[in-house]
Amino acid sequence: MNNKFILLTYILLSFNSYCQDKSPDEVQGKNPDEFLNKITKKNLAVGGSAAYSVNGETVWQSATGYSDKETKQPFELDTKVRMASIAKSMTALAVMQLVEQNLIDLDVPIQTYIPNYPKQPKTQITTRHLLSHTSGIGGYKNGKEAETKINYPKLTDALEIFKNRKLLFEPGTKYSYTSYGYTVLGVIIEKASGKTYEEYMQENIWSKADMTNTGVVKFGDKMLKGSSLYQRNSKGKIRKGKENNLSNRIPAGGLYTTVDDMLKFGNAVINNVFVKEETLRLMREHHSLEKESNGYGFGWFLYGKMPNEGIVFGHSGGQTGCSSQLLIYPKKGIVSITLINTSNVNEATGLAFQLLNFAIDNL
Numbered sequence: 001m002n003n004k005f006i007l008l009t010y011i012l013l014s015f016n017s018y019c020q021d022k023s024p025d026e027v028q029g030k031n032p033d034e035f036l037n038k039i040t041k042k043n044l045a046v047g048g049s050a051a052y053s054v055n056g057e058t059v060w061q062s063a064t065g066y067s068d069k070e071t072k073q074p075f076e077l078d079t080k081v082r083m084a085s086i087a088k089s090m091t092a093l094a095v096m097q098l099v100e101q102n103l104i105d106l107d108v109p110i111q112t113y114i115p116n117y118p119k120q121p122k123t124q125i126t127t128r129h130l131l132s133h134t135s136g137i138g139g140y141k142n143g144k145e146a147e148t149k150i151n152y153p154k155l156t157d158a159l160e161i162f163k164n165r166k167l168l169f170e171p172g173t174k175y176s177y178t179s180y181g182y183t184v185l186g187v188i189i190e191k192a193s194g195k196t197y198e199e200y201m202q203e204n205i206w207s208k209a210d211m212t213n214t215g216v217v218k219f220g221d222k223m224l225k226g227s228s229l230y231q232r233n234s235k236g237k238i239r240k241g242k243e244n245n246l247s248n249r250i251p252a253g254g255l256y257t258t259v260d261d262m263l264k265f266g267n268a269v270i271n272n273v274f275v276k277e278e279t280l281r282l283m284r285e286h287h288s289l290e291k292e293s294n295g296y297g298f299g300w301f302l303y304g305k306m307p308n309e310g311i312v313f314g315h316s317g318g319q320t321g322c323s324s325q326l327l328i329y330p331k332k333g334i335v336s337i338t339l340i341n342t343s344n345v346n347e348a349t350g351l352a353f354q355l356l357n358f359a360i361d362n363l
Contacts, residue, residue: 032060035354039340040065044347045323046230046238047075048340051259052355055333056267059359061259067227067341070240077259080213081227081339082246084253084317086326088182090205090265091251092131092283092299093274094189097204099127100279103192106131110184113191114156117184118163123171127188130181131298132287136167139178145248147320151219152247155186155197161248175288175296179252186251197251209268211261217254219245226256229321230342238342241320253319259337266328266335284310303327312356316349325352334359 036050047065051058067075098104104113109124111117117125129135140146145161152158162180169176186197193200198216206214220243229241246254257265268274275283286309288296295302295309302310311331317324323345327336336355338348 032355032358033062035351035358036062036064036338039345039347039351043236043238045232045340045342045345047079047227048081048323048338048342048345048348049075049077049079049259050336050338050351050355051077051263052334052336052359053263053267054359054363056271058260058263059362060355061263063259065341067225069228069230075227075341076225078213078225079227079341080223080225080256080258081324081341082217082229082253082317082319082322083214083255083257083262083324083339084319084322085179086257086262086315086317086324087251087253087255088179089299089315089326090201090255091182091185091189093269094200094205095127095131095185096275096279096283096298098189098192100275104188110188113188114159114184117159120167120171123173125171125184127185128287129171130185130188132175132289133177133181133296134172134175134287134289135178135181135184136169136171136174136176137162137178137181137184138165138168138176139180147242147244148248149219149245150248151245155183155190155250158183158248158250159187173289177296179249182252183249189251205265205274206261208273209261209264211257211264214255214257214261214265216250217246217256219243219247223256227321227341231320232342232344234344241343244320246319253317257339259339262326262337262339263335266326266337269328270330270333270335284313286310314352318343323348325349327352327356329356329360332360332363 049063051061063075067073067079106128125135231241232238283298286295300313303312312329314327323340325338336352338352340348
């Protein structure tokens with residue numbers, strides 16, 4: 001099976017999953033600039049950036065639209081934007097670093113690290129369950145909880161939101177994607193390492209990859225070169241988004257970044273800068289108990305159908321002020337990233353796949 005056929009399969013899977021109401025033609029074009037510019041020209045988003053690299057070399061990167069539409073501030077390559085759930089991949093790598101150091105055991109109850117976390121009647125939640133979204137912990141109770149303004153000074157404070165809620169199912173028996181499970185992982189990182197989540201990530205993830213424009217979103221803080229937040233509703237109308245407080249989900253989706261930093265991150269993953277090759281291989285196994293297509297490993301979506309599932313892996317993200325997609329194709333050394341400052345822009349995923357396919361065609 002040739003690579004282009006495989007990648008076209010990924011693209012179709014991606015559009016089926018994320019863009020059911022849109023035609024792929026909305027983001028197709030003859031070259032990457034055309035791919036990206038169509039997103040703003042068709043008024044699908046206010047602004048954003050995208051890039052891809054091959055074997056560590058940035059082949060193409062560009063930005064389009066505005067970081068602030070009202071002031072006509074252009075969106076530039078160094079504009080900082082929320083990454084949303086791509087943060088889960090970083091958190092999962094941090095956890096697996098500590099697993100390699102024997103500071104975290106994937107299969108012991110999480111009370112080993114968080115003694116006051118409520119126990120379950122039968123099966124106890126483990127770190128393995130949390131990484132693979134099979135813990136039974138639910139998601140946001142409602143829109144108000146997702147768009148909260150409440151500040152949680154510590155990650156342990158954020159656990160109070162959900163830790164006493166009834167699980168959706170017995171741990172390990174089903175899959176249900178949840179950001180709160182990754183909030184728990186952030187606390188486990190803190191307990192196992194003796195550092196705050198932010199300190200650990202700065203030292204062991206961002207600094208290791210020379211990511212100088214990535215960090216934790218702080219509610220109310222005006223970031224230098226930070227983008228404004230925009231939302232697109234179901235009718236396609238875009239309005240300025242109200243800032244929500246991400247302190248309840250920092251390890252799951254409370255980080256900001258730039259396209260250059262995300263290329264550095266993706267290439268560091270390929271080059272085993274963070275974890276050993278065998279550890280990354282474990283993270284890319286299908287742990288989610290889902291149907292075979294588009295499975296989930298430890299912090300990674302695995303793209304494609306069996307037996308090619310996971311040859312390309314990455315993570316999507318979506319929240320107020322963000323639609324994002326990271327793709328990594330280790331066999332060809334390709335990293336593709338899209339960062340859009342507008343929510344509900346499903347085309348961000350399609351664009352990342354288009355860039356990946358373009359990269360393969362031009363190898």
